[in-house]
Amino acid sequence: MILITCPHCGPRDQDEFSYAGDATKTRPADPASATAAEWHSYVYLRDNPAGPHLEFWHHIHGCRRFVKVLRDVTTHEVLACGGPDDPLETPR
Numbered sequence: 001m002i003l004i005t006c007p008h009c010g011p012r013d014q015d016e017f018s019y020a021g022d023a024t025k026t027r028p029a030d031p032a033s034a035t036a037a038e039w040h041s042y043v044y045l046r047d048n049p050a051g052p053h054l055e056f057w058h059h060i061h062g063c064r065r066f067v068k069v070l071r072d073v074t075t076h077e078v079l080a081c082g083g084p085d086d087p088l089e090t091p092r
Contacts, residue, residue, distance in 0.1 A: 006079070007086075009062045017067070020058045022046055022054070024047075024053075051074060053070070056084065058067050070088045
C-alpha cells in the first residue's frame with residue numbers, strides 16, 4: 001500500500017488516487033509554434049528511471065485536486081508530497 005499525503009485532505013491510501021503522469025515534463029513554451037518533434041517528445045517520450053521520481057496523482061475520491069508526489073519507483077516509498085506548483089526536489 002502506498003500512503004499519499006494530500007496537501008488538502010491529509011494522508012490517504014493510494015486507492016483514492018489515480019496516477020496522472022510524469023511531473024518532470026514541461027509543455028512547449030508556445031504551443032502554437034511548437035514543432036511536431038517537440039510535441040512528440042512532450043507527449044510520448046519518457047525516461048524510465050530507477051529511484052526517486054516526480055509524479056502527478058489525481059485525488060479522484062477526495063478533493064479532486066492534483067498532488068505532486070516524489071516517489072521511489074523501486075521501493076514505492078513516498079518521499080514528499082505537495083501541490084502541483086510546489087518545488088519538490090529529486091535527490092541525485
